[in-house]
Amino acid sequence: MKTNKVFFKDSSILPVDSFFKNVLYDKKNGYYSSQIPFGAKGDFITSPKVSNLFSEIIAIWIISCWESFGKPKNFNIVELGPGDGSLTNILLKSFKKFPEFNSIKKLFLYEESNFLKKIQRKKINGDVKWITNFDKIKKGPIVFFGNEFFDAIPIKQFKMIKDSLFEKNYILDKNYKIKQVFVKASVSNSKLIKSYKTLKKLKFIEFPKLGFKELKKIVNKISKLKGCILLIDYGYLKPNNQNTLQSVMKHKKNNILNNLGKADITAHVNFSLLSEFFLKNNLKTKNLISQKDFLETMGIFDRAKIVAKKMKFSEQSDLYLRMQRLLNPKYMGELFKVILAYKFNKNNFLGFK
Secondary structure (H helix, E strand, O other), X not given: OHHHHHHHOOOOEEEHHHHHHHHHHOOOOOXXXXXXXXXXXXXXXXXXXXXXXXXXXXXXHHHHHHHHOOOOOOEEEEEEOOOOOXXXXXXXXXXXXXXXXXXXXXXXXXXXXXXXXXXXXXXXXXXXXEEOOOOOOOOOOEEEEEEOOHHHOOOEEEEEEOOEEEEEEEEEOOOOOEEEEEEEOOHHHHHHHHXXXXXXXXXXXXXXXXXXXXXXXXXXHHHHHOEEEEEEEEEEOOOOOOOOOEEEEOOEEEOOOOOOOOOEEEOOEEHHHHHHHXXXXXXXXXXXXXXXHHHHHOOHHHHHHHHHOOOOHHHHHHHHHHHHHHHOOOOHHHHEEEEEEEEOOOOOOOOOO
């Protein structure tokens, strides 16, 4: 139990987002500083690990952006939270098939975890640059892309009690047990939450303050250089007073306060709130769509047919089983949503109506 104290640092009470930020990102004991979370041997599996077709579709989408932007001589791509580098490798491989694009593109990897950076450096074959901020990117246009990036950023949680807003905190008692308490929300947090129409009339509110802080830097870059951001994540369209914080360990549900630093912790993304954030910050958005609709509109079936021609029957079966996982509404197809926000004089982005 004494290990719990590590994640409180020098405090005895912390808001949900500050506490889980320590649990996930502490440089010594944090989950992303010591675990390989991805794949069969990890705690969860992401779309790029399910099938290379997912990553190929993303590559085609990025190239189509470059074309719709008028094939500029300078084109920056930033992958947000590159995981174990699986998607990055397929992007680089796919880009090589388009020499004109490949010769001018610059690919940046935005990663907070030094542990994951080491894994990425060993795995990724190609010309990429790791960055911790966007200051060195001076010219546009720029495309940001993140798959399961936003759900890994800790959220705040609030509850309305008799018309007053209270924030959920965790406290460490004298026996090193963690308990939750609700403390009256700060004036600034209350004002912030009241400013979002999406959150009105809710009794229980999840708010991605740290996530919006990250997105604000991205929005500023897009506003200055022109471009877009594409996010694919696990989430919902209408908030319904739900507590979506969840923990997974070895592909099974884990009690959120057990195995701290050894289990993944995420929250579902409120896509209506995310859309409102982008609009508030003067970006335009396309209609929210499911991962199924996006991948199908982008031609994943046609790509699968081409790939399958060179395969044995057993390999073809495996390919289509993996496709099912990406597209089936019961799996990732509908549970994962796709949002596109942009600032550009054209709006003809492939995959979106």
